Amino acid sequence: PLPEVPTVAGARLLVPLVDGTRVGYANLDHAASAPCLDTVRDAVDELLPWYASVHRGAGFASQVSTKVYEQARDVLRRFVGARRTDTVVFTRNTTDSLNLLARAVPKGTSVVLFDTEHHAALLPWRGPNVRRVEAPATAAETVPALEAALRRCPEGPRLVVLTGASNVTGELWPVAALAEVAHRYGARVVLDAAQLAPHRPVRIGELGVDYVAVSGHKLYAPFGGGALIGRADWLQAAEAYLVGGGATAQVVDHGDRLGVAWSAVPERHEAGSPNVVGAHALAVACETLSANWDAVVLHERALFRRLRAGLASVPGLRALSLFEEDGDRVGVVSFTVDGIESGLVAAVLSAEYGIGVRDGAFCAHIATRRLLGRVGAGEQRAVRVSIGLGTTAEHVDRVVAALRTLVADGPGVAYAVVDGRWAP
Numbered sequence: 001p002l003p004e005v006p007t008v009a010g011a012r013l014l015v016p017l018v019d020g021t022r023v024g025y026a027n028l029d030h031a032a033s034a035p036c037l038d039t040v041r042d043a044v045d046e047l048l049p050w051y052a053s054v055h056r057g058a059g060f061a062s063q064v065s066t067k068v069y070e071q072a073r074d075v076l077r078r079f080v081g082a083r084r085t086d087t088v089v090f091t092r093n094t095t096d097s098l099n100l101l102a103r104a105v106p107k108g109t110s111v112v113l114f115d116t117e118h119h120a121a122l123l124p125w126r127g128p129n130v131r132r133v134e135a136p137a138t139a140a141e142t143v144p145a146l147e148a149a150l151r152r153c154p155e156g157p158r159l160v161v162l163t164g165a166s167n168v169t170g171e172l173w174p175v176a177a178l179a180e181v182a183h184r185y186g187a188r189v190v191l192d193a194a195q196l197a198p199h200r201p202v203r204i205g206e207l208g209v210d211y212v213a214v215s216g217h218k219l220y221a222p223f224g225g226g227a228l229i230g231r232a233d234w235l236q237a238a239e240a241y242l243v244g245g246g247a248t249a250q251v252v253d254h255g256d257r258l259g260v261a262w263s264a265v266p267e268r269h270e271a272g273s274p275n276v277v278g279a280h281a282l283a284v285a286c287e288t289l290s291a292n293w294d295a296v297v298l299h300e301r302a303l304f305r306r307l308r309a310g311l312a313s314v315p316g317l318r319a320l321s322l323f324e325e326d327g328d329r330v331g332v333v334s335f336t337v338d339g340i341e342s343g344l345v346a347a348v349l350s351a352e353y354g355i356g357v358r359d360g361a362f363c364a365h366i367a368t369r370r371l372l373g374r375v376g377a378g379e380q381r382a383v384r385v386s387i388g389l390g391t392t393a394e395h396v397d398r399v400v401a402a403l404r405t406l407v408a409d410g411p412g413v414a415y416a417v418v419d420g421r422w423a424p
């Protein structure tokens, strides 16, 4: 029996199938966005009548919102074990957090990253000081590969961008070992924890990273709440990320120009009325996960073993891996099925079985294409199945049985490409 884990809202949602029946929805797309935890839904319900602008109003609702918002910051600090000198900036999501950091790094900072990163981590860094390292075929080789790149960096500030867990393959990167090398070369490390934080404890001290970026909607909270947690100094020295109210301590009219004194971090980078409900939802999700890590990890490991064993029994299924070692993974598998386009596989799973998966190149085009080439897949897209707290053994068994039937018998109804996607 699987351990008791926190429940998610909508676990018993029914969805219509192409044959007119309805089945319980099997959401196997947790890596894209995870369903909301019941604790989060209850907390949001309670706050909704009370939200108001933080730090500004003297009214009761404003006081409640300010308190909730600042408590959420403390929860995020504890969630990652932040240091005293770290700050927590609320953002929209991981993409926003990484773009904020990219804007805040000191001029001339050398940025080193592996080329398999998600676009959110790959693209914000521009200019001649960005070094993209081809991700090696083994996890063990990532450490010397990073070291070689750092050795070639000019003097000055350095930043290494790392992902905790791949959104394409679920594989965990050897973050602590990579961070250790980075620090030896005077580099800071930012961890894209979008996929790792929902599934494993992320502790700044144990991993040795300097910044952590997370997204609420991957952490079982709704969209719009994210955070960048990490060293305050670069963020404090940087121009405000967005300009406007809230980011300013004082604005004075000098006639020909405005004199603006920017607030200290974190407010400096949180211009505009902040997303109090989003921050609260994210914080409640973090608290729920923190109180249940052992059960969460056991539950997901058991279901993931079942999923991988099941998928291995599907003829012609080619699963993708970044590394040759079969190391620890969060519950993500991407694959192709010989002779059946990935878009069609995803359409059949949805229309005939009520299973939600993702197909495509997962905003990690370089990684996905390389891995597809490696397994000899004949296309540029893959199917991704990803599990989490909303997943049951029945969902796992259903997707495996559906794929076996699809391979043996083909689709049950006719499909055509409509507006660029397969549809019944």
Ligand code: PMP
Residues within 6 Å of the ligand: 031, 032, 093, 094, 095, 096, 118, 120, 121, 163, 165, 166, 167, 192, 194, 195, 215, 217, 363
């Ligand atoms: N990094 C990784 C590894 C991701 O999987 C994602 C989301 N797919 C992101 C960053 C970006 O997250 P968001 O869209 O919430 O900004």
